Amino acid sequence: MKFHQIGAALAFAGMLATASGCKDFYNTNVNPLYPTSTTINNLLPITQVSMASGLGDNVGGLSQYTMGLMQQLYSTRGIGNFVQTGGSFGGPWSEFYANMLPNNELIITQGTAEGQWSYVGIAQLQKAYVFSQMVDMWGDIPYSEALQGVNNLAPRFDKDSEIYNGSADGKVKGLFALIDEGLANLARSSTNSTLGRADLIYGGSLEKWARFGRTLKLKLYNQIRKTNSNAVVAAQIAPLLSSPLIEEGGDLQLAYKNSIQPDTRNPGAVVDYGPNPENRIGRYFYEDMKAKSDPRMPYYFFNQVPLGVAVTQQDYINESFVTVRPGSTGQYTSSASTAGVQTLQGLYPVGGRYDDGKGRTGTGLPQTKYEAPQRLLTYYARKYTEAELQLVVLNNPTAARAALVDALNASFNKVNTIAAADGSPVMTATQIAAYINRVNTTAANSGPLNRFDRATTTEDKLEVIMYEKYVASFGYGVDVYTDFRRTHHPLIRVSQAAAAATPGRGLLPDDGQTLSNGIFPYRLYYPTNDLILNPNSPRTQAPVTSRIFWDL
Structure with missing residues (x-):
């Protein structure tokens, strides 16, 4: 080497x-x-x-x-x-x-x-x-x-x-x-x-490493919980739940800095804020967050098109949000046709731009600081894991709800921590509480606590936990993919009107220009x-x- x-x-x-x-x-x-x-x-x-x-x-x-x-x-x-x-x-x-x-x-x-x-x-x-x-x-x-x-x-x-x-x-x-x-x-x-x-x-800090190690054990016991009885899993996790685990501010993550020589920038932003952005934002992910009025959207997605400016000749447009539909065979799918207008990964996942509604400025590439950390195992993930275990293994919905509250607050705090370090606006306590506690006549678009309280089955309550974990984990897809396969949650919508997706359904076409070329994989191919x-x-x-x- x-x-x-x-x-x-x-x-x-x-x-x-x-x-x-x-x-x-x-x-x-x-x-x-x-x-x-x-x-x-x-x-x-x-x-x-x-x-x-x-x-x-x-x-x-x-x-x-x-x-x-x-x-x-x-x-x-x-x-x-x-x-x-x-x-x-x-x-x-x-x-x-x-x-x-x-x-x-x-x-x-x-x-x-x-x-x-x-x-x-x-x-x-x-x-x-x-x-x-x-x-x-x-x-x-x-x-x-x-x-x-x-x-x-x-x-x-x-x-x-x-x-x-x-x-x-x-x-x-x-x-x-x-x-x-x-x-x-x-x-x-x-x-x-x-x-x-x-x-x-x-x-x-050896204390933080030890907290990570114990949290990793808790994560893995939860991950394989279906291979054992609840009694066995409960005995495995009991000493861990009473031990020091990852705490707020103690996430396993790698920090990046805005330096080119040597290049220590967040590599996800380096490409997506270059001349040929690699990724488009998932249409259904965006639509779900918008339907729920999630205040994290400006931190998650950067719209290159200013608010109120019309854009045409793109594959999918929703106000200033521009992307390519899953499986699209339309004419506006290439990097050349989307690079200057497509919505990019924002500040939270890769250190991109906070979306202030003004879009990209100037004639060059969109500028950013490239400094958000790569999150791996976080405090909010720990609390979502605890919520799942309390609900499904320990059969304690009250404790599960309390852990969910902790997880939600930690999720928003993480976004605010990254925003503050960037010098961008942070979400207010009022904004956060409005999302978490919202009560809507439509249950699907109510806040997570109302959805949890309305749920009448364990699976429906688990859906709330896993959806919120899915949203919070944007930027670290490996655990999202694993969580979906092992729990079959969240029930990702494939269109606003369509039924929820399941792991075996794959991509469903929603018009004559979308096509699924394969089925959802339960594993990756070896080289x-x-x-x-x-x-x-x-x-x-x-x-x-x-x-x-x-x-x-």
Whole structure:
């Protein structure tokens, strides 16, 4: 691997390792022309930048693909129409197996040898987090025999359930055991004078890392709850619910800065605020938020067309909002025809523009600061998880409602925190309360608490929780995609008048110029090269209708 500078603007002047060329998994750590190790304080920021890149909202990140699947974004790439190939996800797969995970493993091995237990514990938690997300996307993947470099160039694909839970024969150490090891190592004393500068996420705070580790366990127990009885899940989560978890201000996220040399800008904004924006906003996502008068819309979506200015000859227009319909075969779908007028991802997800109604100014590209963080696991997500567990597992709707209130307030606080850092207006307490508590004669457009209180079944109450989590999570699609598959909520509308979508329906045409080319996938395809080169791979792609083990 070769190393390049990551830059002081990300709080550490270190060395960023990337595999050369296309970074195929089987070339990892085998090139003798480049070093394969360095000091662990140099490696830690490399892994964190890579983790955010591979999972995040950017051209090569899994969140952008999965937000397309979940109708929050629309891309004219195949995945936008539920079509994938063996080349669709080679970028993030390679980012993990050729960059993030090998460097992370070096931290574990070198840190263990040097007695740097704080580094080891952090790396073990990062490893558990990334592998859990990969299992959620692909199912069976190389795990127990992966990351061994030249010692094993053909690792087996472990079963998805065993990666989570461990195998009966002990050959596969599960993610829960790995998290416990990481937490234990965080509690050991070690010399870590460099950790504060090296840790781009928590600045060396072991308490925050421990809170993250326990929150990750809670998340994963909830994720696989359908594979166990409620009694088993209740026993698993009880000690976690009474332990310190991620608190407000303690989100797992990577900050970005508006610097070009080196480039430390939010990569999602770099492309979408360039000459050829990659993504359009999902029509139905926008329509739902508008119907509910959600005050977060100016932070989520930036309309390049000023309010009140007419726009024509576009695929879909709703006042100043311009996008492309899912599956459209109309004439106004290309980047060339939409770039200057299409609505862009706004301030909240990628550090784009707050929409003040004035549209883009000047004749050049729309300008922004590119500084919003890439959110990974947040306090609001923790509270939505608690609401789900209280409702479905612990059968306590009152406690579920209280957790939902906390989650809603945290969701709005997160938007306001990003807005304040940008110098943009923040939502007032009155605006927030008006959304949360609104009572409307139409239940669907009432506030979340009224919808929750009106709901007469557990599934209907769960729909409220999962819809609000879906909206709050804009910018981090991997968990949205996973939540939808495992709970079958929220019931995404495919048009204002149509029935709700289900995971198997795919895109429904709403006129003669929209077309579904595929069906909703329950999993992502493996990169074809890895199936061909690895004799221990499945050799063929699993059907997209086959489920991850927790999807019952």
